[in-house]
Amino acid sequence: MKACDLAIIGAGPAGMAAATEAANAGLSVIVLDEQPAPGGQIYRAIETVPEERRKILGPDYAHGAGIAQAFRNCGATYIPEATVWNINPDLSIDYSRHGGSAQVSAKHLLIATGAVERPTPLPGWTLPGVTTAGALQILLKAHGGVGDDVVLVGSGPLLYLLAQQMIAAGKPPKAIVETIDRERYIKAARHLPRALAGFGYLRKGLSMMRQIRQAGVPRFSGAHDIRIEGVHRAEAVVFSVGGKAHRIETTSVALHQGVVPNQQATRLLGCDHAWNESQRCFVPKLDVFLESSIENVFVAGDGAGIAGAKSAAMRGRLAALRVAQKLGHSNGADIRALQADLKRDEAVRPFLEALYAPSRDILQPADETIVCRCEEVTAGAIRRAVDLGAPGPNQVKSFLRSGMGPCQGRMCGLAVSAIIAERRKEEPEAIGYYRLRPPLKPLLLSELAQLEPEATRSEPL
Amino acid sequence: MFKRIKATETPRVSFSFEGQPIEASTGDTVASALMLSGQTHFRNTPISQSERGPFCMMGVCFECLVEIDGIPNRQACMIPVREGMVVRRQKGAIGVETE
Numbered sequence: 001m002k003a004c005d006l007a008i009i010g011a012g013p014a015g016m017a018a019a020t021e022a023a024n025a026g027l028s029v030i031v032l033d034e035q036p037a038p039g040g041q042i043y044r045a046i047e048t049v050p051e052e053r054r055k056i057l058g059p060d061y062a063h064g065a066g067i068a069q070a071f072r073n074c075g076a077t078y079i080p081e082a083t084v085w086n087i088n089p090d091l092s093i094d095y096s097r098h099g100g101s102a103q104v105s106a107k108h109l110l111i112a113t114g115a116v117e118r119p120t121p122l123p124g125w126t127l128p129g130v131t132t133a134g135a136l137q138i139l140l141k142a143h144g145g146v147g148d149d150v151v152l153v154g155s156g157p158l159l160y161l162l163a164q165q166m167i168a169a170g171k172p173p174k175a176i177v178e179t180i181d182r183e184r185y186i187k188a189a190r191h192l193p194r195a196l197a198g199f200g201y202l203r204k205g206l207s208m209m210r211q212i213r214q215a216g217v218p219r220f221s222g223a224h225d226i227r228i229e230g231v232h233r234a235e236a237v238v239f240s241v242g243g244k245a246h247r248i249e250t251t252s253v254a255l256h257q258g259v260v261p262n263q264q265a266t267r268l269l270g271c272d273h274a275w276n277e278s279q280r281c282f283v284p285k286l287d288v289f290l291e292s293s294i295e296n297v298f299v300a301g302d303g304a305g306i307a308g309a310k311s312a313a314m315r316g317r318l319a320a321l322r323v324a325q326k327l328g329h330s331n332g333a334d335i336r337a338l339q340a341d342l343k344r345d346e347a348v349r350p351f352l353e354a355l356y357a358p359s360r361d362i363l364q365p366a367d368e369t370i371v372c373r374c375e376e377v378t379a380g381a382i383r384r385a386v387d388l389g390a391p392g393p394n395q396v397k398s399f400l401r402s403g404m405g406p407c408q409g410r411m412c413g414l415a416v417s418a419i420i421a422e423r424r425k426e427e428p429e430a431i432g433y434y435r436l437r438p439p440l441k442p443l444l445l446s447e448l449a450q451l452e453p454e455a456t457r458s459e460p461l
Numbered sequence: 462m463f464k465r466i467k468a469t470e471t472p473r474v475s476f477s478f479e480g481q482p483i484e485a486s487t488g489d490t491v492a493s494a495l496m497l498s499g500q501t502h503f504r505n506t507p508i509s510q511s512e513r514g515p516f517c518m519m520g521v522c523f524e525c526l527v528e529i530d531g532i533p534n535r536q537a538c539m540i541p542v543r544e545g546m547v548v549r550r551q552k553g554a555i556g557v558e559t560e
Contacts, residue, residue, distance in 0.1 A: 034520060041519050045488075052466075052467060053466070116519075116521050117517065117521075127512075128501035128502050128503070129514065130516070131515060131516050131517070132516060132517050132518075134518070135515060135517050135518035135519070138518040138519060139463065139493055139496065139518060142488070142490075142493065143465070143486075143488070143489055143490075143493040143497065144465045144466050144467060145463045145464065145465055145466075145493060145496065146466055147462065148462055169466045171466075232502065232512055233501045233502070233512070251501075252463070373513075373516075374506075375508060376506060376508040376509055376511075405523070406523035406526065407521065407522050407523040410522065411516075411517075411522050442534060444532075
């Protein structure tokens, strides 16, 4: 088994920056990542993207190239295409790679597994042709693919960024259907003074809006009662705005209601989590150095609470510096400055969270709407299970198999907790979340049988 | 319909999906290659047999599950294309082979 001072799961901005910082401080570092190349989702394909596409994606994306290069040169052991399927309490990590399994052991662990899209249960959201907005952005970033009749639906900055990138690629979206209404702007406005500290973000937002307007993309604000129609695949988006019904024909609907921390690894380890009402999601409880309730387990990047790519890299550095300090490799001199930078970078968040709060349509879906996509469990079935006495997601899971399909609750967990909380008139914090167990991802018995504790088959950089 | 913004100069890779030849680019995943060939229906669910296609493209949702070279339950969005791959839709629940 390969041993190291710091094991990092995830090679997005947080994981890459942490590995670089830790390796530079003299720590032995192993980075496990599921993708074939570093970058995570935000900087996906950053090392191989053609110049033309890099221009389309914009300077914030291009910024990742420097982070990836520093990571490549830092001397950390990088193990790509590695799917972590278990983390033991002694911080040994089991992963599968190329059909076999292997283990690494670590003194400290940094979970940098980023964010996932918030569940968006709507009628018709399981039809082929309906994706997350993130999925279409990945298709563009990594593969240069773009749709010719995409309708973007929901709420959040990613919708406008994707629209801007599609415009730059010469295929503007057919329409943007926003679930944000006038009331949201009023609610968000009181956070504006603080957000002004993050003026750079606000200016970028305004510039995106201007480009979308200039491209003539139709925008519908305050949409509700959204559903996707189609028999074998998406054919149209139907919604209402102020009592007026709309129908837009399309073969591609991209849903987005913000992103939320990917909790799989922190839940598996049993880290404490708290409900963040402003972000409407569970966030692991962390100290000011990003150490979780479990000693020597750190969380950085959007998995520590949604704050974006810049903060992710800073958080990665902060966690790495703290580990270096604990091991006597650093005097921790930069820690305070990093904490101050982080605070500044996050100033815009309360404004964005209030403005782009998820819509009621998806937080409290209609009874007949599928919530657990894998096991096809509806919101109504979950409510009936609650009425029968199920106090939380794990009992609902036993009753209905929600969260027991191959995605292991990744796509429904938050929605299920929110539906139960509303039905029981309790706070999500009291309701809790699915209990996660290994394997974190389905694996073949042959992969388990080939567990090679001594040979990690890793390729040093 | 999804199209590439520019015909790529990277070498081509061919594989089959449901017996049909598919042309892909090096660097494609099975899911991206199929989406860019106009395919939307990747699998049928084990519960209602309803049709599903890629949803997240980042290995989280498990909607793009296909059978690759006889092995079921493969995440099409996580697996790079290889020359000569045989890809099929995953139809419903997987049976248990008995002899």
